[in-house]
Amino acid sequence: MEEGIRVVIADDHPFTRYGLRMLLESDPGITVVAEACDGREAVRHVLEFHPDVVVMDVKMPNGDGLWATQEIQRARPGTKILVHSEYEADPNVMAAMRAGASGFLLKAGDVTQITRAVRDVAAGAWIFHLSDTARMRPWFDQLRTARRDGAFPQLTTREREILNIIAIPKQTTHTAAARLGISHKRVENALTDIKTKLGATDRADLIALARAAGLGVQP
Known part of the structure; x- marks a missing residue:
């Protein structure tokens, strides 16, 4: 049997975490392996449970989503980060993408898209919710190249x-x-x-x- 997609939810609001868990686990191919209420806990859960995807809030105490994304990508670069933000124009979202996140969704968007987004990100796609995706596509292409060129500095x-x-x-x-x-x-x-x-x-x-x-x- 094919192993399902393992997910960690990181959000400081318990009701948001509960809602995300219910939505994600309505898909039989997705399993929520842990929930985190802050950035440091998110990093610990990734190191412990080795999820495929982290659904990451941006603004959290004790290490925000940007810091957690950087730490996760440093420790386990194969982990996909799907940023879940309230604001499309939040500069932390773009910073998280530069740090290694694979996409983001707006919290005010269609919540039913979250399971598909998790599946797509786990499969290697880039997911983003922007009003002008055509304008941003070259930026993402440059970001992908920069990430590749800077990957694994410990290698010769x-x-x-x-x-x-x-x-x-x-x-x-x-x-x-x-x-x-x-x-x-x-x-x-x-x-x-x-x-x-x-x-x-x-x-x-x-x-x-x-x-x-x-x-x-x-x-």
Whole structure:
């Protein structure tokens, strides 16, 4: 059976958390694994429960949504953040997107969209609720490129090259070795080091982290 999407809800209003839980768990493919009332608790829950998606309020005590997004992306960059904000023009929303969030929805919007948004974000889509999406699309393209180029600073240039190739669909360690003109053994050794540096459990986890960060493009 396919494993469902694991979600953490982070919001300082208990009624909002309750409503989000009811909406999300009406979808049999989504499971709310934890709720957080502030930013620090959100980070702790992500580290403990390893959710696929965090539905993140922006304005919370003890570490707001922007701070929590930055910390989560630093600790577990494969986690998708869906910002849930009251105001479209809130500068913290754009800052959260720059920090690594994958989208945002307005709290005053159609609440029935939340389950679809969570599913889309978990699948790698960008979700945003803006009045002029065409105007913002180039900004998001630039953001995606900037995030990819700045991803995983702990890796060497060669390790990033290898990881980028491995994250491309249908590419293997043999094709990575051929593309880079190095031995297959060197690629395998590099992948072992990369997994250790990124805290990945296996090859599939490593590829998921790479694609979430924007890698997996033709060099």
